[in-house]
Amino acid sequence: MKLVLAPMEGLADYWLRQVLTDIGGYDWCVTEFVRVSGRLLPPKVFYRWCPELREGARTRAGTPVHLQLLGSDPQCVAENAALGVELGAPAIDLNFGCPAKTVNRHRGGAVLLDEPELVYAVVAAVRDAVPATVPVSAKMRLGNDDDLRALDNARAVDAAGASWLTVHGRTRAQGYRPPAYWDRIREVREAVSIPVIANGEVWTAEDARRCAAESGCGALMLGRGAVSDPFLARAIRHGEQHGWEDIAPWLLDYTGRLLGTGTPVQEAGRIKQWLNYLRRDFPPAAQLLDQVRRERDAARIREIVQARV
Structure with a gap:
């Protein structure tokens, strides 16, 4: 089974891609989206969202x-x-x-699923613009408000x-509310000739097994579940079990590498955001988050994390 790390905007x-792929289990990962709107972007924008290009x-x-x-x-997407x-x-x-409202208001993201002909035009233009060897x-x-055009898209x-x-098993209107409709992903898979990757509500290895069975897909994209359990891909592949003592050193590594990449407040926000996800399965993360919730300096948060590791 192929496992892919999802392109989670703002997360x-x-x-975080470095840490999660260091822990391992992924065939590839996808960047946060680069917003294309009416012009050819300068290279620095691509490097900002995907420093790995260097x-x-x-x-x-x-x-x-x-x-x-x-x-x-x-045409603009194709040129970029x-x-x-x-x-x-x-x-x-x-x-x-x-599904973000700001993105959708500016005719981007899931709102385009109301126009399958435009979806076709964007994909076809990009396919024509890049070498045949590049997937x-x-x-x-x-879908957007409903799933009536899922097969058309x-x-x-x-x-x-x-x-x-890759198909996320919910509409934009459904947001991230459980469940994800893996059976509907199967219908999509059966309607097309290309491989389909299933995405949505995979939090555990058992979820992955059920998602693969219900969707009929041989590949899964892991999103929030991978952030909540950094060892999820390895659990799916090898049945490994990991606890907080395995995750804490990676959290400390993340806090250290984050220092100097933004303002102290921005860096602190990133750390607290990850702790908020980790607390879903790991009580020590919840305790740490309570301890650092009012801290606005990432260096200070790192000291607190280091004292707890």
């Missing part, structure tokens, strides 16, 4: 990093995809799944020449 940044488009563990783009103008490939991206992923993939939800991605399709 799976460069530094490192062979791989994390420090050697995991390939695919570049995700979000936009609705086929071509530049991303010139800068070293090994694959281009196209975002038709973001082009797409990530979509089951999937077939559009397929017909446009995508190499594979």
